[in-house]
Amino acid sequence: MSVAHILRAELELVTAGAVTAPESLTIGSVLRPDLPLARDGWGDPYLPATSLAGSLRRQAGLTGRAEALFGNVRPGDGTDAPESETVAIASPVRFLGTRLELPQPPETRHRTATDRHRAAAQPKTLHSRELMPPGTKILLWLRLDTPYPDAPLLDELVDLLATWHPVIGRGRTTGHGQTILTRVLKRTIDLDSADGLRHWLLNGGPELVDEHAAIVYDHEKDTVPNPLTELFGQPMQFSVADALHIGNGAFLDRPGRRTGVFTVLRDHDDLPIVPGTTWKGVLRSRCEFILRSVGLDACSSVGENTGPCSTCALCTTFGWTENSGTPRNTPPDDETTKSTGARGLLVFADTVIRDGTRRIRNHVALDRIFGGAAKGALYSHETVEGGTVTVSIRHDREKPIPDLARAALLLALDDLATGRLGIGAGTTRGQGTL
Numbered sequence: 050m051s052v053a054h055i056l057r058a059e060l061e062l063v064t065a066g067a068v069t070a071p072e073s074l075t076i077g078s079v080l081r082p083d084l085p086l087a088r089d090g091w092g093d094p095y096l097p098a099t100s101l102a103g104s105l106r107r108q109a110g111l112t113g114r115a116e117a118l119f120g121n122v123r124p125g126d127g128t129d130a131p132e133s134e135t136v137a138i139a140s141p142v143r144f145l146g147t148r149l150e151l152p153q154p155p156e157t158r159h160r161t162a163t164d165r166h167r168a169a170a171q172p173k174t175l176h177s178r179e180l181m182p183p184g185t186k187i188l189l190w191l192r193l194d195t196p197y198p199d200a201p202l203l204d205e206l207v208d209l210l211a212t213w214h215p216v217i218g219r220g221r222t223t224g225h226g227q228t229i230l231t232r233v234l235k236r237t238i239d240l241d242s243a244d245g246l247r248h249w250l251l252n253g254g255p256e257l258v259d260e261h262a263a264i265v266y267d268h269e270k271d272t273v274p275n276p277l278t279e280l281f282g283q284p285m286q287f288s289v290a291d292a293l294h295i296g297n298g299a300f301l302d303r304p305g306r307r308t309g310v311f312t313v314l315r316d317h318d319d320l321p322i323v324p325g326t327t328w329k330g331v332l333r334s335r336c337e338f339i340l341r342s343v344g345l346d347a348c349s350s351v352g353e354n355t356g357p358c359s360t361c362a363l364c365t366t367f368g369w370t371e372n373s374g375t376p377r378n379t380p381p382d383d384e385t386t387k388s389t390g391a392r393g394l395l396v397f398a399d400t401v402i403r404d405g406t407r408r409i410r411n412h413v414a415l416d417r418i419f420g421g422a423a424k425g426a427l428y429s430h431e432t433v434e435g436g437t438v439t440v441s442i443r444h445d446r447e448k449p450i451p452d453l454a455r456a457a458l459l460l461a462l463d464d465l466a467t468g469r470l471g472i473g474a475g476t477t478r479g480q481g482t483l
């Protein structure tokens with residue numbers, strides 16, 4: 050007989066995030082988001098344990114212990130098997146499953162791409178994504194069997210968990226899916242003892258980790274630094290010179306009024322925000338413009354007949370995918386262009402607009418013949434006037450940012466600060482200046 054150790058790792062989402070369900074893609078549907086949450090058979094949001102297994106395995110790979118903890122399938126290296134044979138090693142650590150606890154229902158975010166030449170939204174790139182709110186608890190159960198109650202492999206696993214900062218799902222470079230590990234509980238079940246055997250046989254599933262479990266990791270007492278660091282030392286603060294409108298396509302009907310209002314995007318605390326996707330998109334497009342203007346190598350990643358080149362400094366820094374924007378000029382034919390994308394190095398977070406005043410601005414079109422207001426053209430936007438926003442651009446301290454990209458980013462931020470570049474809607478009519 051042996052000893053079974055059941056670990057319960059408790060993670061918490063710091064920013065909104067989710068694993069999307071490609072199997073339930075609803076292309077062309079107006080009722081459901083383009084990228085819905087992965088859900089289980091009961092319709093509840095679900096996080097596949099494989100997603101976390103991959104992340105933890107990668108963390109173990111940094112210290113060369115991936116195979117010892119999580120198994121492997123590889124060609125023989127001559128010592129354990131001939132090189133012509135495949136060696137398969139089972140993972141000693143088992144990922145039993147996950148459970149999610151959502152404080153609020155999931156939200157839907159919309160985003161689009163900006164055409165680099167027309168400086169307006171690119172057709173056919175609007176898409177929506179469902180996200181779980183920050184504060185969502187992710188419980189992960191792990192099992193490790195050892196011959197004796199004390200096991201070095203178990204201690205190694207706990208130490209590994211303590212250094213782990215998993216990111217859930219897609220969109221990590223726009224600040225989505227960041228998590229912190231809050232606690233790890235360990236329940237050791239000695240199957241040679243009557244107590245252990247009784248607990249093992251009478252309980253199952255999550256109940257195996259009961260009140261006899263020991264806390265082996267507590268975030269409150271943690272000293273492991275976050276691997277992400279601010280690119281320019283600290284977040285940059287801007288004040289809003291006029292008014293900002295960054296919407297989510299949400300339209301609110303106002304009873305008794307002639308028109309509804311297009312509301313601004315809010316976070317889960319109902320505060321207006323500038324999403325990480327906006328910062329990333331605006332700054333990338335400006336960096337491309339700056340580098341191209343001075344004759345340096347930079348692609349035009351979105352627009353008619355263009356696409357990311359995958360080789361310039363900005364593609365390295367901001368990431369690229371084969372299908373962002375319109376298809377590329379040259380079809381991928383040789384081996385080197387088979388890759389479908391690469392993740393960017395920078396992480397742009399959602400930032401709250403603080404101390405601003407929310408105001409409704411009404412707009413109407415003029416009738417070109419009679420000079421009065423055109424019928425049926427009245428519409429209203431909610432805007433945030435004044436206030437301050439912070440731009441947080443972070444990167445992994447292990448992965449340096451190319452100098453060219455850093456310089457372009459600094460110039461692009463200067464353009465934001467001097468008002469040459471705006472964010473959100475209506476930048477050509479007195480909105481979006483910082």
Ligand SMILES: [Zn+2]
Pocket residue numbers: 347348349357358359360361362363364
């Ligand atoms: Zn490029």
